[in-house]
Amino acid sequence: MAKKLRIDEDECIGCESCVELCPAAFQMSADGDKAIVVDENCTDDCVEESIDTCPVTCIFFEE
């Protein structure tokens, strides 16, 4: 089964880096405090870039 893209929302500091890098996969939550995954199956290269640049390394793939 394909891995699912996830954000650990307890760790996210809402820096918006992933949203800027990869809006196809990430958006800010309604209250703007955290990023949320909007396409858990996104395979764009910018997903890996977002994982690598998240300052608190809270973006990951779940088996």
Ligand code: SF4
């Ligand atoms: S890059 Fe990381 S800390 Fe910043 S908004 Fe995205 S998930 Fe949250």
